[in-house]
Amino acid sequence: MYDVRSYKPSYPFDLIVEFARDLEVGVGKMNEVGGDLVEARVGRLPGIVLVRHPDLVKEVLVDRNADLTKARGLRLARVILGDGLLTSEVPVHTKQRKLILPAFHHSRLQSYGDTFVGRSVLEGDAWTEGERFDVAASMNRLALAIAGETLFGTDVLSQADAVSQAVHDAMAAFDAAQFPLADKLQWLPTHANRTSKRARASLDAVVYDMIEQRRHDLGDDLLSMLLEARDEDTGDGMTDLEVRDEAMTLLLAGHETTAVALAWTWALLAQHPEAEAALHHEVDALEGDPTFDDLRRLPVARQTFAEAMRLYPPAWTVGREAARDTTLGGHPVAKGTTVLFAPFHLHRDSRFWDEPEAFRPDRHVKGNGRHKFAYLPFSAGRRGCIGEQFAWSEATLVLATLARRWRLVLEGDVPDTQGSVTLRPASPLWMRAERRV
Template sequence: MNRYSPLDVGGPSPLDMVRAVPRILRAPHLFLTEVTARHGAAAAIPLPRTPVLVLADPAGVRRVLVENARAYGKATIQYNALATVTGPGLLAGDGQRWRTHRRVVQPAFHHAGLREVAAHAVHAGRRLAAEADALAPGQPLEVLDATSRAGLEVVGHTLAAADLSNDAPLLVEAVGRALELVVRRAASPVPGTWPTPSRARLAREVAAIDDVCARILADRARRPLDDPRDLVGLMLAAGMDDRQVRDELVTFVVAGHETVASSLTWTLDLLSRNPSALARVHDEVAALDVAPGWDDVPRLPFLRAAVDEALRLYPPAWVITRQALADDVVAGVDVPAGTLVIVCTWALHRDPALWDDPTAFRPDRFAEPARRDHYVPFGAGPRLCIGRDLALVEEVLVLAELLRTHTVRPAGPPRPVDALVTLRPRGGLPLHVERLPGSRP
């Protein structure tokens, strides 16, 4: 075994890393998968100063995210970069501040609140259908953009119990542009502190985000705060200051809206390329007597399984990073304090040792509930995504309402993946979204 790291485990050599730079920049998810496939599910990457462990071993992932989670922090390059946009919110934050904020916003994700989210998700599916109907015959729908627009109503009511039709698009677009700049800066050899045009553009986008958030906060503060169910209301009622509320607002745009739009897009793409699975979804939603709602979610098990399978193949959080705060042993490897641990969800979800025919879209994998330590699209342990149930309800009902009246088919070959903050189809994703015979607008 060749070692080029303080970690007692194999991995690529420094020369391998130099040669791989173009591949890392183009497709980092594939590079990490190649590393674990060649060197094992726990492998070391030789970077100066910091030991780096790439992890796609289920027991090792469980050790880091669940069993010994308090020994691992989020002061990593990934989360520090995100924090330039989100601030130290629930996504990038850590420690007591994170625990306090999570307790404050938790009521927004209880089942009583999800019932209301369900109604807005159905309406979002209806808007998606109407957008497809408005296209010229034969014109494909740009699904990534359309799912993002359709979900804005859900975002507005979850965040601030209001119609944010004016402010939500501005906030989402500014956050999206800022995140793109953060990803580009992270891949650049130029230090982030240098006064570059990219740094100036990022400052402008963050200022635009701050302006929109200030308007949303001011509007919500003028309305009653007794027994709030929305995120901003809960935070204001708990006495959090404007900056803290702003950071959580932006965090939930990234962790909620951005990831749901990505997941909806990939699910529709996979269904369009798998006619038998799509037919089963159509049969399932056709069995509903009326438009779907909260009470119908348990009646859509195959559609839910299709969403789960799409999350396996295209997990929005395609990589999860942690920094070891104390010495530990992970997957048989001695991990000293300070080690950067990279959990490659993409590799874990596509490992042929863990999944039969791992690149195939087979929703029946999730037909029966089971414990799967090798399935972590929302993370695991105490840092499990707080919005997991909300996201799943939203996705199932958006898709149920759309596919109740429409079908989808590909508008071209599969798109390559851009591994940015989330996984996105490179150049967008056009699909033909067509009304089913006999269904009425």
């Protein structure tokens, strides 16, 4: 039997106000109730359920997957992302995932290795001894350059400022979408709706420019693959809008999540000298800059990134909505209920982790006996992140390349977290560069 509890707000609609004002606080309040499943009733509005046990997370992602669709926030994200992998439902999602998957096969990842390392070298070369800089902005710029080159065969750094501002606007629009009636008010000229439209226009300019370039000069990249794709039954190709939706999703998801995870990784290393020394020992044993074939020689770098994502998972909370009456752990869940699970809290739950607040990369060795659904930096099931292996390879090689050359020292306190679509630092993450070689 699972421990099912109820969230009892101090004031009517207290939780709804918190979700609208600060999603991270709202989820945190529900998590504090404890138990395996927390249910909140909000007047006559559909309820909210927070799942706090790996067995029940498995039900959400695998066993009851057909009963649960994307939650309101991601449905509203269609305003910006369109009907791409992140927001679409079956059968569109199934068809598009099958089409895109070859871009992330092992042979493709191997060809991306030189870009992961080469772009990291260029980013590190831009640092200077004793320089104080925002490492979150640096990792964002690096991950954007990697995504542009590997997935779209183009250099998007000239438009990095526009992309960064658009992502910031998109995050703000997503936060506003947590208000229960947001999906009914998209026609109003509210600040959130205007911000959302501005973000889409900025990103459209970048993405449609890439599509236009590739239509005239097809290459060996994901964007060319999308443009050349043909429906098995009709032989029709994808429209510019369909290509745009997938490219938009992969551009944003392909750089934002890895960038924020890498930023937190550097902050954690700066606070834990033993872990930092272990990473330096590993990368100093390489004959030069790492290659894709060196990944097997970099277990510490991979484990360091894994532990950073345990403490600061980019996709810190995941939402679904019950498309029909269903159950979780035998507990009834009514149609329309928002179902959440929060990797940020699940990864720090002492029921499933020893010393959950401690930074211990060695806990990620193979065969650790951990419940598969207690660690979910990339979600799981049919909607698990299609770019998971891309992200592991990219982050491991970025860490190894930069750690050979530089040590990063914290300047001031580590910022608070800001839980939006991703778990960003709430303010600049200032660090100082110290050259190692």
